[in-house]
Amino acid sequence: xxxxxxxxxxxxxxxxxxxxxxxxxxxxxxxxxxxxxxxxxxxxxxxxxxxxxxxxxxxxxxxxxxxxxxxxxxxxxxxxxxxxxxxxxxxxxxxxxxxxxxxxxxxxxxxxxxxxxxxxxxx
Numbered sequence: 001x002x003x004x005x006x007x008x009x010x011x012x013x014x015x016x017x018x019x020x021x022x023x024x025x026x027x028x029x030x031x032x033x034x035x036x037x038x039x040x041x042x043x044x045x046x047x048x049x050x051x052x053x054x055x056x057x058x059x060x061x062x063x064x065x066x067x068x069x070x071x072x073x074x075x076x077x078x079x080x081x082x083x084x085x086x087x088x089x090x091x092x093x094x095x096x097x098x099x100x101x102x103x104x105x106x107x108x109x110x111x112x113x114x115x116x117x118x119x120x121x122x123x
């Protein structure tokens with residue numbers, strides 16, 4: 001599964017990318033540091049799934065997801081956020097998110113959500 005990792009905090013993004021790359025069935029196809037770059041990367045690399053932070057300074061995860069889905073509604077987006085609030089999750093799902101995970105969720109659980117969003121069985 002090819003994943004685009006989007007987070008505006010470089011250290012967190014690098015740590016998450018490194019962790020995901022240890023999972024045999026996952027390839028980190030690209031990274032982006034903000035919503036605008038996420039839209040550009042999603043168009044260029046056509047990932048199987050986008051794992052995207054909700055809160056970014058240039059374009060929110062919601063707005064970036066909307067733009068990504070305007071170009072390709074089939075790309076699943078999993079929202080990653082520090083705000084593990086049921087209301088935020090409901091809003092993300094209404095906006096078109098295929099999954100929702102809180103920062104601090106275990107890597108195993110993130111991988112499960114990515115597989116579910118991509119419509120693939122977890123290995």
